[in-house]
Amino acid sequence: MLGRVLAAFxxxxxxxxxxxxxxxxxxxxxxxxxxxxxxxxxxVQALKAADLVGALQGEGPFTVFAPxxxxxEKLPDGQLEALxxxxxxxxxxxxxxxxxxxxxxxxxxVTGMSEAETLQGQMVQIQAGDDGVQLxxxxxxxxxxxxxxASNGVIHVIDTVLLP
Numbered sequence: 001m002l003g004r005v006l007a008a009f010x011x012x013x014x015x016x017x018x019x020x021x022x023x024x025x026x027x028x029x030x031x032x033x034x035x036x037x038x039x040x041x042x043x044v045q046a047l048k049a050a051d052l053v054g055a056l057q058g059e060g061p062f063t064v065f066a067p068x069x070x071x072x073e074k075l076p077d078g079q080l081e082a083l084x085x086x087x088x089x090x091x092x093x094x095x096x097x098x099x100x101x102x103x104x105x106x107x108x109x110v111t112g113m114s115e116a117e118t119l120q121g122q123m124v125q126i127q128a129g130d131d132g133v134q135l136x137x138x139x140x141x142x143x144x145x146x147x148x149x150a151s152n153g154v155i156h157v158i159d160t161v162l163l164p
Contacts, residue, residue, distance in 0.1 A: 030064050030150040031057045039157075042072040042080070049084045050092040060152035061104035063116075065124075065135055065143070067161045074160055094120050098137060098164040104153045107133070107146035122164045138163040 026033075031053055034040040043066055047053050056062065072080055083092045097120035105116070111128040118124050125136040133143040133156075141160035148155035 026149045026151050028150060029057045029152050030060070030062060030155055033148060033150050033155060034066065039068045039070075040066060042069045043067060046072075046080075046084065046092060046096060049086075050089055050096050052093060052096055056100070056152075058152065061102075062119075062153035063101040063103060063105040063110070064153065064155045065099045065101075065141070065158045065162065066155050067099065067141070067158050068144075071141070071158060071160050094164060095161065098122065098124065098162055099158075106154055107143075107156065110143075110146075110156065118164070120164055124162065135162055 028036070031044070031047065034044050034047070044053075047056065056064070082088055083095065098118045100119040101116045101124075102119060105113070110116075110126060111133060113126045115123045115125050122137070127134045127136065131142075133146075135141045135143070135158060139160060139162065141158040141162050143156050144159050145157035148157070
């Protein structure tokens with residue numbers, strides 16, 4: 001009798017485990033998370049202007065270092081408006097792709113990296129220290145929030161738009 005009860009609990013555990021794993025899997029893509037967060041409205045606008053929404057809704061996985069609206073406000077006067085113009089689409093694409101790394105790298109992995117190849121093709125330098133994680137290209141950005149998990153990767157929030 002005890003054996004049957006134990007077997008029933010084990011079977012229940014095997015059936016319930018996949019259901020629990022499915023609940024832990026994020027349902028929203030990177031783009032859907034960005035679209036649902038007012039702090040990323042400028043990023044979403046830029047992704048649309050660069051025709052990159054579809055790419056970041058893809059299967060991935062991707063690691064996105066996502067600049068907030070405040071990060072975009074740090075750009076020199078007029079630069080964002082200029083980048084959003086159709087004639088500057090390729091430049092905008094390059095900048096946005098410089099914020100994306102192939103593969104899903106949670107904060108625990110990022111802190112162990114010294115650099116990562118971006119979808120733009122160049123390397124972004126990574127420096128982890130007591131002050132946090134800093135990304136460096138032509139300029140630098142600090143990671144302000146980590147591990148926003150998406151169905152197709154992970155988002156780390158940064159305070160400055162990185163320039164390749």
